[in-house]
Amino acid sequence: MTIRNLNALFKPRSVAVIGASRRPGSVGAVLARNLFRGGFDGPIMPVNPKHDAIEGVLCYPDIDALPMTPDLAVICTPPDTVAGIVEALARRGTRGVVVITAGFGEGGDEAGEQRRQAVLDAARPQLTRIIGPNCLGILVPRIGLNASFSHLAPPRGRLAFVTQSGAIVTSVLDWAKRRGIGFSHMISLGDMADVDFGDTIDYLANDPDTRAILLYVEAITDARKFMSAARAAARMKPVIVVKSGRHAASAQAAASHTGALAGSDAVYDTAFRRAGMLRVDTLGELFAAVETLASTEPPAGDRLTILTNGGGIGVLATDALVGQGGHLAELDDDITTALDEVLPATWSKGNPVDIIGDAPGKRYADALAVLADNAETDAILVLNCPTAVADSMDAAEAVIAEHQRWQASGSGQRPVILTSWVGEHTAQDARRRFAEAGIPSYTTPEAAVRAFMHMVAYRRSQEQLLETPPSVPELFQPDHDRAKRLIDRAVDEDRAILSEPEAKSLLAAYGIDVVPTEVAATPAAAGEAAERLGLPAAIKILSADITHKSDVGGVVLDLETAEGVRSAAEAMQRRVAKTYPDADLQGFSVQPMVKRAGAWELIAGFTEDAQFGPVVLFGQGGTAVEVIRDQSLALPPLNLKLAKDMVSRTRIYRQLQGYRDRPAADLEAIALTLTRIAQIAADLPRIKELDINPLLASAGGTIALDARIRVGEAGDGAGRLAIRPYPRELETRVRADDGSDYLLRPILPEDEPALHRAFSHLTPEQIRLRFFAPMKQLSHMAAARFTQIDYDREMALIITDPDRVPGEAELYGAVHIHADPDGEQAEYSIVVRHELTRQGLGRILMEHVIDYARQRGIGAITGEVLRENQPMLALCRQLGFSERTDPDDRDIIEVQLPLNDAG
DSSP states (O other), X not given: OOSTTXXXXXXXXXXXXXXXXXXXXXXXXXXXXXXXXXXXXXXXXXXXXXXXXXXXXXXXXSGGGOXXXXXXXXXXXXXXXXXXXXXXXXXXXXXXXXXXXXXXXXXXXXXXXXXXXXXXXXXXXXXXXXXXSSOOEEEEGGGTEEXXXXXXXXXXXXXXXXXXXXXXXXXXXXXXXXXXXXXXXEEEOTTOSSSOHHHHHHHHHTOTTOSEEEEEESOOSOHHHHHXXXXXXXXXXOEEEEEOOOSHHHHHHHHHHHSXXXXXXXXXXXXXXXXXXXXXXXXXXXXXXXXXHHHSOOOSSSEEEXXXXXXXXXXXXXXXXHHTTOEEOOOOHHHHHHHHHHSOTTSOSSSSEEOOTTOOHHHHHXXXXXXXXXXXXXXXXXEEOOBTTBOHHHHHHHHHHHHHHHHHHOOSOOOEEEEEEOSSTTTHHHHHHHHHHTOOBOSSXXXXXXXXXXXXXXXXXXXXXXXXXXOOSSOOOOOHHHHHHHHHHHHHTTOSBOOHHHHXXXXXXXXXXXXXXXXXXXXXXXXXXXXXHOSSEEEEEEOTTOSOGXXXXXXXXXXXXXXXXXXXXXHHHHHHHHHOTTOOOOEEEEEEOOOOTTOEEEEEXXXXXXXXXXXXXXXXXXXXXXXXXXXXXXXXXXXXXXXXXXXXXXXXXXXXXXXXXBOOOOHHHHHHHHHHHHHHHHHOTTEEEEEEEEEEEETTEEEESOEEEEEOOOTTGGGGSSSOOOOGGGOEEEEOTTSOEEEEEEOOGGGHHHHHHHHHTSOHHHHHHHHSSXXXXXXXXXXXXXXSOOTTXXXXXXXXXXXXXXXXXXXXXXXXXEEOTTOSEEEEEEEEOGGGTTSSHHHHHHHHHHHHHHHTTOOEEEEXXXXXXXXXXXXXXXXXXXXXXXXXXXXXXXXXXXXXXXX
């Protein structure tokens, strides 16, 4: 389930309170009071056989006695009663239930888990949606709904706050009330037996009353649904998240609190970044980030100019900026000269721009006027500390006036302005005035810098969501059958670890360069293998029982002769037998030494996270990898852009770019290796862990010197990935009516250049019929949204050249369907290049996308067609679509094709 029936929870017309009470201090009494006093317009019906009336309203003995079916029911009765109550409500037609009660499996209690399942079983037949159990409730101020036992009710606003923890709701309400912050929704999810973060993000993303979505996350329950919802929402509005459980002890506490697996915090961080969400560390930062994003557009970059009347606070701001990865903006000679003309001779002559403690408002305004023209600055942080010789309020009014002058002039891109008036008594009025003027203001310089860097991070995440990746250098088809045979052999032999030669053979099947390696059963055979492969050679002990070979002397390098190899193997055999007498020794792996001047030792691979499935890893490799811990993570699938971003987040990245006489590594080859590792993770669900260490990288490319692969049960196959991978199985050759052959395949992000070229081939009439309006060109944002799709929710099939790489291949036609989160229906759109119309390509595209939608269980395909577009209407009739005139526009025909029972 996703957003189905969530309107019953968040837009109910009537509410029942099961377990309402008059007993002072009880949850039932607080719930009833909050509901009756919240301003809700519809009927509120308390249910409790012990009372005749509650809050002056008739109380009903049971659900059957209710005079009408409530859209929403709030339950606060003992846990053993809840499943029966949910069953009775669902039978009557109630579609939304909030279960306040705890006792449903928190901390792994078996009886509680049985109660939880009974509640879900009771709700499922009627698709009744459940929030909770073990939650504080929900608040929707816009409709006066306070279905919670909170001590405060928030004012109406445009922020939605979603949390697992009820205590966090009350803390946030306290914090927000003092600041006058309002909310569109406050949702306490509790244990998320049914409605979870993915569901609520989907709902709130399309809610016009919600400007930003704020999350407090302890754990998520459905990684793919969460990622799909978050990626879609982040394209429409800010999604800002606080994730608790950053460390092992707090993660364990969170898991025991919610009953959900916490997973790795580093992987959560990776998922949030991939989705385009902004992660902050504290609740205070959460709301500060919202206030900042509400006040101003994010800056174009991370170059900050600091304008201050105190050197000390300027230094504090600089320390904070550098510590968080930002940069001080450069002041060129022209800017410095202009500042000399308006500032006293004692100003700092650099950034921070210290205008001295006696600075009046005019000095602030004059300096701002100059700095606004500095092309090297993205934002200006204006600082003020109170002094006896200058009026802080005068300075604030001058900053506000200058900012308003910028807005009125409308001339070009101006830097973002942030302020921090330090102190309490003298700064309060200034902060109030800044708030009234829409200028972000912070109590400390460090907080201001943190907010600036949050804006920088948010801008970067938004740009990354829409950035077009480079095309792949060549068409590549892995030898999937060869890889699968290697895995099947290990499974048949009841081995969890592939031998090193097997692991390298599998990597080679996916186009990853490896060192040629042979298996030798004896020391003598090892010497012979070394002669065949080439000397000098390296040998390694071969044993599934020994993971880290170098720890037990199981690796010897730079052996110059075959006899040296034989002697080293014999010594290794004795050494390992003494250290690990129970280890099963299969022999030795033998390979030639690879010498690449100036090469770096890297690590690359993937492992499985409890929540998000396979996670790709990259970093500095070698024997000290666990000590150095220079690593970055990414969720598969990867393209070249995502892989390069992954490399850039490591410390070793600066070295890989080359320095002094050491040439740069082939970063393209490293990124390509990571994309192929990600493809292995997507294609081969039996692989649970893959390590290449070291992966040798130099200007000449990459080569895997050692590899380890662990296999296990296939599990959910491709479904275990948090992001649905490219559906290669949909690729097929098709033939047009004139006999021309094409490739039909799903669209890729790399296809954006081809999409722009295809758009240029459309006639104005085609554009008007397709987009219902004239367009001269397709914007990057529109093209990116069409090419960078979530294959779990939408599909775009294109007709293209069969033997050219994405980005370079031409795009001749495309059909796109976008399903609602419940899969009830999907809306289609289609276009074929003008010169290829009447070749049957439109019908081919429609038939394939209809088959795809049917296989995915989508209920119906719908579309809107201009009445004058007779060729499209004729095709729809041939394919079995029904037609009806749009009641609001007679020029539009609505077409629909039912596919499954859900339609």
